[in-house]
Amino acid sequence: MKQNKLNKDDIEKMELVGLAPDDKDRAGTFTVIDDEIDKSKSKTEGVEILGLSQALKKYDWANDYMWQLVDPHKDEFTERVWKYEQEHGPVGQFLRFKKGMISKEPFQSCFFIKLDRFVQTVHNIIIVEDEAEFHIITGCAVASYVNSGMHIGITEIYLEKNATLSYTMIHDWAPEMIVRPRTGIRIDSGSKFFSNYISLRETKITQMYPTARLVGEGALVKFTSLILAPPNSIYDLGSRAYLSAPNTSAEIISRVITKGGTAISRGNIIAEAPDTRGHLECNGLFLSDDGNIDAVPELTAKVRDTDLSHEAALGKISEEKLEYLMARGLTRDESTQMMIKGFLDIDILGLPPALEKEIRYNLNLMEDEAL
Amino acid sequence: MSGIMLAVDDLWVEVGGKIVIKGISFEIPVGKTHILFGPNGSGKSTLLRTIMGFSAYKIIKGKIFFRGKDITKLPLAERAKLGIGISFQEAPAITGVKLNQLLQILKNNGADIEEMATNLKMENHLMRDINAGFSGGEKKRSEILQLIIQNPNLVLLDEPESGVDIGNIELLGKYIDKLLQKEVHHNEMLGNSRSKSGLIITHTGHILNYVPADKSYVMINGKLVCKGNPSEVLEQISNNGFGHCEECFRREVIKDFKGICYETK
Numbered sequence: 001m002k003q004n005k006l007n008k009d010d011i012e013k014m015e016l017v018g019l020a021p022d023d024k025d026r027a028g029t030f031t032v033i034d035d036e037i038d039k040s041k042s043k044t045e046g047v048e049i050l051g052l053s054q055a056l057k058k059y060d061w062a063n064d065y066m067w068q069l070v071d072p073h074k075d076e077f078t079e080r081v082w083k084y085e086q087e088h089g090p091v092g093q094f095l096r097f098k099k100g101m102i103s104k105e106p107f108q109s110c111f112f113i114k115l116d117r118f119v120q121t122v123h124n125i126i127i128v129e130d131e132a133e134f135h136i137i138t139g140c141a142v143a144s145y146v147n148s149g150m151h152i153g154i155t156e157i158y159l160e161k162n163a164t165l166s167y168t169m170i171h172d173w174a175p176e177m178i179v180r181p182r183t184g185i186r187i188d189s190g191s192k193f194f195s196n197y198i199s200l201r202e203t204k205i206t207q208m209y210p211t212a213r214l215v216g217e218g219a220l221v222k223f224t225s226l227i228l229a230p231p232n233s234i235y236d237l238g239s240r241a242y243l244s245a246p247n248t249s250a251e252i253i254s255r256v257i258t259k260g261g262t263a264i265s266r267g268n269i270i271a272e273a274p275d276t277r278g279h280l281e282c283n284g285l286f287l288s289d290d291g292n293i294d295a296v297p298e299l300t301a302k303v304r305d306t307d308l309s310h311e312a313a314l315g316k317i318s319e320e321k322l323e324y325l326m327a328r329g330l331t332r333d334e335s336t337q338m339m340i341k342g343f344l345d346i347d348i349l350g351l352p353p354a355l356e357k358e359i360r361y362n363l364n365l366m367e368d369e370a371l
Numbered sequence: 372m373s374g375i376m377l378a379v380d381d382l383w384v385e386v387g388g389k390i391v392i393k394g395i396s397f398e399i400p401v402g403k404t405h406i407l408f409g410p411n412g413s414g415k416s417t418l419l420r421t422i423m424g425f426s427a428y429k430i431i432k433g434k435i436f437f438r439g440k441d442i443t444k445l446p447l448a449e450r451a452k453l454g455i456g457i458s459f460q461e462a463p464a465i466t467g468v469k470l471n472q473l474l475q476i477l478k479n480n481g482a483d484i485e486e487m488a489t490n491l492k493m494e495n496h497l498m499r500d501i502n503a504g505f506s507g508g509e510k511k512r513s514e515i516l517q518l519i520i521q522n523p524n525l526v527l528l529d530e531p532e533s534g535v536d537i538g539n540i541e542l543l544g545k546y547i548d549k550l551l552q553k554e555v556h557h558n559e560m561l562g563n564s565r566s567k568s569g570l571i572i573t574h575t576g577h578i579l580n581y582v583p584a585d586k587s588y589v590m591i592n593g594k595l596v597c598k599g600n601p602s603e604v605l606e607q608i609s610n611n612g613f614g615h616c617e618e619c620f621r622r623e624v625i626k627d628f629k630g631i632c633y634e635t636k
Contacts, residue, residue, distance in 0.1 A: 329451035342467020
């Protein structure tokens with residue numbers, strides 16, 4: 001399939017989900033448009049980026065990372081990608097952060113759809129070698145005229161020992177888009193993985209349940225999601241962590257707002273080893289009389305020496321807090337906006353300042369439009 | 372403009388189906404600070420919050436005038452914009468909104484936010500969520516800081532010193548004075564030179580050691596039962612308790628008891 005060239009409008013949409021078109025302040029770039037790689041570029045020796053098909057040819061061992069953390073027969077969506085790969089080979093990135101390398105500048109990737117009713121199937125392998133520390137900003141979006149289609153993204157992330165990766169994903173879909181990311185993460189001793197997911201726009205359904213396996217002592221995972229469900233949109237989001245080694249910990253935090261849509265916030269922490277800690281937290285806010293929010297926390301302790309907890313609070317914005325701001329002269333609308341922006345505060349993501357500033361700016365634009 | 376900052380005329384207020392304020396009238400002239408004493412549950416906070424315009428407080432009778440304008444039906448935010456400001460007795464935590472963020476919006480005069488925050492020992496709280504995890508004293512200082520930056524003409528303070536240690540009451544008092552322009556010499560023969568007025572609820576009266584006040588009221592069971600010089604009324608309450616004020620009011624023979632209860636309505 002011959003892809004269209006990106007126009008100004010497309011680039012604006014990509015920028016909104018975090019892509020710097022000129023790679024400025026980025027460690028590298030990988031973009032896919034529909035089913036073709038548009039750009040694959042590393043700006044630092046610490047980062048190796050290849051198309052996944054290319055990587056499988058280049059390295060015999062690359063195949064050892066394929067379908068290890070996501071079961072190809074898990075559901076119809078994984079099956080679909082798996083079958084596609086049998087016929088056409090995989091489309092996606094093979095991203096390797098090399099041993100001991102550290103970068104404050106994030107690596108960026110973007111998966112963009114320009115064809116209406118297109119089914120995009122991507123497969124990404126990300127390897128963070130020992131002691132490497134990196135950030136990834138991943139954006140997914142569609143051209144402004146695209147109304148329906150499907151995106152299935154298989155992502156397998158491997159953190160070796162004492163490595164750190166923050167992975168921030170921003171989505172901007174369309175009213176009839178079906179979105180089914182399937183993500184597995186393996187975290188070895190002393191490594192830390194921070195997953196941040198932001199989506200404030202329309203989707204028919206976005207459903208995912210990324211699963212982290214903490215297999216080495218002292219590993220840590222934190223999943224944070226900031227969601228706004230517009231009318232007719234369904235967000236069914238969960239995060240799962242297996243605490244399979246001693247002294248591992250998991251935190252799952254979600255802030256969800258409904259403006260008439262459905263938001264389901266799931267979480268599951270399974271403690272299988274001693275001296276482990278896990279916490280689930282969901283805050284849900286109603287901005288409309290319609291819509292619903294479900295908080296579905298699950299905690300499983302298979303050992304005695306663990307500390308698992310969860311808390312959830314769903315409701316509208318507290319009148320007391322609104323009036324506190326109104327008593328200072330802000331209107332009801334201004335106070336509400338301020339509270340919502342505060343509710344979706346990206347401070348909690350712990351990003352490097354430059355990236356945080358950028359995302360804050362984009363998030364503001366999206367919030368203003370959504371509200 | 373009228374020389375009266377606030378006039379409350381036969382005010383009756385209902386909260387949660389219960390009548391809490393039962394026919395209160397008083398006036399605060401421009402430049403004056405009045406004090407509201409009274410036992411817990413007497414309706415002091417309700418009166419302040421009704422003047423400010425919080426939605427839970429339903430005026431069933433009477434009127435409120437601010438600088439001659441009838442504000443009885445004016446919404447909360449518009450009253451704030453007109454120049455009424457309040458410090459909360461129990462300020463809620465506003466998660467996600469930084470203190471500095473709000474101060475930048477409130478900035479209504481030349482006051483330097485950083486400098487004023489430092490003066491009130493709140494410089495390390497500017498980048499924190501408003502009141503989130505603040506101690507009792509920090510909350511009170513945060514309230515006064517917000518009011519100084521907001522710069523209202525009528526300042527309503529709901530127990531500004533409760534839960535604050537002595538050293539910090541002095542600091543708070545100093546900046547409440549600033550808020551009420553106490554540094555401006557108020558010569559009534561020359562007309563009003565001070566443009567701020569205040570209404571302060573105090574339980575203990577400690578704040579009176581630092582903030583000069585012009586008049587005080589005792590409120591009991593939704594009514595003003597006594598009116599007089601703040602330090603004399605405070606002394607009376609300290610010596611005889613609020614029970615005495617109530618009794619004194621009930622007997623309605625106040626004029627015969629000069630020196631016990633003071634000037635009444």
